[in-house]
Amino acid sequence: METIIEVQNIGKSYKKRRSKEFVHAVSGVSFNVNRGEILGLLGPNGAGKTTTIKMICGLLIADSGAIRINGIDIKENRLKALRHISAVLEGNRNLYxxxxxxxxxxxxxxxxxxxxxxxxxxxxxxxx
Ligand SMILES: Nc1ncnc2c1ncn2[C@@H]1O[C@H](COP(=O)(O)OP(=O)(O)OP(=O)(O)O)[C@@H](O)[C@H]1O
Ligand SMILES: [Mg+2]
Structure with a gap:
């Protein structure tokens, strides 16, 4: 089956406000999604689901690892990769x-x- 989303060992940390410490929001996450497949991300609050989805959608840049959408690396060609993503409706808040x-x-x-x-x-x- 054709792979449409490839997530390879991605990581993301946020700097805590008014502190030198970091929150490791996502660490070593890898998965593939095939064309036509429906994938659910499950995890407790703060597990890093939103951060993962934001990195796939180019709203955040991963600190490490690689993401490819239809074979296009999101870091190398973000706009071209994003042409394959329509809308992201996460359920709670999608706006700032x-x-x-x-x-x-x-x-x-x-x-x-x-x-x-x-x-x-x-x-x-x-x-x-
Ligand atoms: N902008 C931010 N600045 C600092 N820390 C953040 C930021 N966004 C998320 N975090 C922290 O990163 C971690 C992962 O958060 P994230 O929102 O990705 O989790 P989630 O799985 O989507 O949680 P939920 O189920 O509550 O939606 C949490 O510890 C969270 O507090
Ligand atoms: Mg979330």
Whole structure:
């Protein structure tokens, strides 16, 4: 079967606020997803599910390891890899609460490679 998502030994740490310590959110995670397959990530709160999904979607850069979407390395060609991902609806919060609606739209459009000029037009059109 054709592999569409390859996650190889990825890791991510966050720096704790007002501290020199780090939280090891994801460490040594590897899995493959084949075309047409449905995969569920299960784990207790804080296990690193969201962090893993964010790295696959190019919203966070993994500290270590490799992620390939349809064979394209997300670190080498993020925008090309992201063309194979449509929407991410995680269930709880998908938007950044501290940003306005406009800022959220601008952030996600920019993340997907839309120019500032096109983003401005699209945001205006979509907020009417
Ligand atoms: N932006 C951040 N800054 C610092 N630490 C973070 C940040 N985001 C997540 N963490 C920490 O990283 C770890 C993994 O968090 P993550 O949100 O990936 O887990 P999760 O499995 O999605 O949890 P939940 O089931 O609660 O959604 C947790 O210890 C969390 O507190
Ligand atoms: Mg989560």
């Amino acid at each position: 609460w501290r940003l306005t609606v406009r800022e959220n739209l601008e952030y996600f459009a920019g993340n997907r490679g839309m120019s500032r000029h096109d983003t401005k037009d699209q945001v205006e059109e979509n907020l009417i």
